[in-house]
Amino acid sequence: MSKYENIADAPFKVRKRYFQIKYAKYFMAVSRLYSRLYLTLTERKKNRALTDTLRTYRVETERARRKGNECTKVLMNLGLYYLIAEKDIQTVKIDALTHHNKWKRLLSLRIILLTIYEWDMGKASSRNLKELLSKSAVDETLQKELFQALRLLRKSQKEAEKMLRFERNATIAHRDPDALLQLNTIENLNSKKVFSAAEEFYKSSAIFMKVFPKVILQAGSTQGLFSFMLKDK
Secondary structure, three states, rough: OOOOOOHHHHHHHHHHHHHHHHHHHHHHHHHHHHHHHHHHOEEEEEEHHHHHHHHHHHHHHHHHHOOOOHHHHHHHHHHHHHHHHHHHHHHHHHHHOOOHHHHHHHHHHHHHHHHHHHHHHHHHHOHHHHHHHHHHHOHHHHHHHHHHHHHHHHHHHHHHHHHHHHHHHOOOOOOOOOOHHHEEEEEEOOOOHHHHHHHHHHHHHHHHHHHHHHHHHHHHOOHHHHHHHHOOO
């Protein structure tokens, strides 16, 4: 500003840049507040639907375990496993993006990071899933769609694992013994990087959730249950 006696004497571009720098933190605060209000309203419907779906899957998973049909038991466990992780991310997503407290934003971001990193659908599945589906007379084409969706999920999870390994190990899972390194990593956590991994995983998850209800309907139908009982003897 030494070229000008007063900011009003500076060209428009210079004045604009000056105010952007001087009031950047206020603009960011207002922007976060607006985004928080907007996201709270727009995400309300999704939150309600997710809560209701999670409750329904819990009831159906308990019912499948009581009935003792291995196929529907594995499938319902798989669906519930997915929904728990999605609920975790959904719960902290708005805070990760818009909370006024920086540490709260970073903590929420680290929860998302860890959830994505550990979100391995293979843990909730079964090695003999194909055999179980065949016993329940699930259509071969539908089986192929399901396994393709699961492969995509594994692929995106592996990509997230590569992308976020250092951050996960340093800041939330194991915690780096070098406290200064840990703090610097936390404070410089890249939200775009975390949400990019989340976006890729959600894309493959959407494919899975599109085919999954169809598989459940066939496996849990009267025909599917009778078929499983006859072939399980």
